[in-house]
Amino acid sequence: MNHDTYPDDYIRGILNGVKVIAMVGASPSEIRPSFFAFKYLVQRGYDMIPVNPDHVGKSLMGRPFVASLADIGRPLDMVDIFRSSQHIMPVVDEALKLQPLPKVIWMQLGARDDAAAEKAEAAGLKVVMNRCPKIEYGRLSSEISWMGVNSRTISAKRAPIPTQGMRLSLNRTSVGGGATSAADRAAKDRSDPT
């Protein structure tokens, strides 16, 4: 997989296919991006599990924190990692010990570990790096258009009115290429040491 830019169909397939998501590094602090994303994904109908050893005993949106992926005790579809790049590999190693294996490893906006990605892909998992599932879901459903964001999709079909807990259609016509080409190029320039 080319991790500099993702085809919309790849992201769409993941977001349409997964149901149970463990968020590693989820925070109960209401100003953290992980809190925003966790809450949004709950509201869009995903079965979310917060993973953070520092907050065991608390819960997030009514879902109790667990200390580690191994403590979840039921099959996962996706591990969404809200940790910085240097903390990714141990989480991926832990995910690859799960039985059955999760289907997807997702690393949050700003996080990228190509070695960890390669390892997960070798085990048959799909990998997304340096993206936010909330932003991607909002973009592909065009819900994010309410913020003036370029969803890179168009549709001549009438959209449903989103309500809480409802999955939105992600099957709009893509303008192609995930984020815009200029933004992708800039992100790649930053990740390539020159």
Place this chain on the structure above:
Amino acid sequence: MTERAPGFATLAIHAGAQPDPTTGARATPIYQTTSFVFNDADHAASLFGLQAFGNIYTRIGNPTNAVLEERVAALEGGTAALAVASGHAAQVVALQQLLSPGDEFIAARKLYGGSINQFTHSFKSFGWNVVWADTDDISSFEAAVSPRTKAIFIESIANPGGTITDIEAVAQVARKAGVPLIVDNTLASPYLIRPIDHGADIVLHSLTKFLGGHGNSIGGIIVDAGTFDWAGSGDKYPMLTQPRPEYHGIRIHETFGNFAFAIACRVLGLRDLGPALSPFNAFLILTGIETLPLRVQKHSDNAKAVAEYLSKHPAVASVSYAGLPEDKYHALARKYSPKGAGAVFTFSLKGGYDAGVKLVSNLKLFSHLANVGDTRSLVIHPASTTHSQLDDAAKIKAGAGPDIVRISVGIEDKEDLIADLEQALSA
């Protein structure tokens, strides 16, 4: 399903707009409302805390305006946009996210007269200091860079003379200085030039001009290219990188990734400064944008024909139009604006100031007014109007000397425009 990128004309009609979820209305409805109800207290708190996508109050966002924002972002190749009440408001809101009192920004000397005025006088009261550079001398941009420089500002096609800026060369200076390049793309429109493809980080428009296109609505827009590395900029841009007390300490750049600048403009700039665009204006501008590719091509083709006519006329001393092969900026026009060099340009008359005044009053089809980018052909004498605040030396540097007449060529039949100029020049 294979992904194909729709072309420019398809995006001009469809980007951002889909049939209304409630009624099925195909044209974008005008959501002429100040406010939007919340589902419950938690929904309200989520919206106010920037945790959920949605509408609160039309000063912060409006569904009609959002269609316009996504449309222009798509046409420019940006990640997001924010529509505001005017092009001037776009400049204030964009620069407010970048500059603190005592900071500087570098601007090309060839700019719309209103921008020169705003930068020189109004911004001084905010403690934002403009440092001028010469579009024709890239080293003057480099020389102007200081530790307090926070942005570089240019026009893609510069008002009033229709000169073309070497965007890529200026982008390199900005890159090296570690500051965003802001390009005012009003006179080109994204149909002729997409500055983001050439290294712009932020694109601004007066929507009043070619995008709206019909001379009926004032508006402005800020497009975020999603290219600038706020995370790597240290604490140079606190609005984007420091915890914001207005939002319980969130950091805009880490929450919103590659559209953080557009969000900062909305939730810190527009929310607090207040220059919101009327949804009715957004609707009129959107309707204009649907025909942007057709209109701008016709504008440019007509302008070229008129410029060729004027360049051969015995009463005309010179024509400044980059679409003419002998023009100083023709090579840059071919590189940046191959479909045409736009529709706004200047010429000077051998009879000087008096001949210019006489020409303006003799024209019957060209309207004498202070605007450009209307379907109608327009004419003005910049030295006594748009650039009147400048002294004579600054007028000449800005391309608006006393003998200069500016026209904005409309989409009427070009033969009628040439006939009108012919009678006015010989009267």
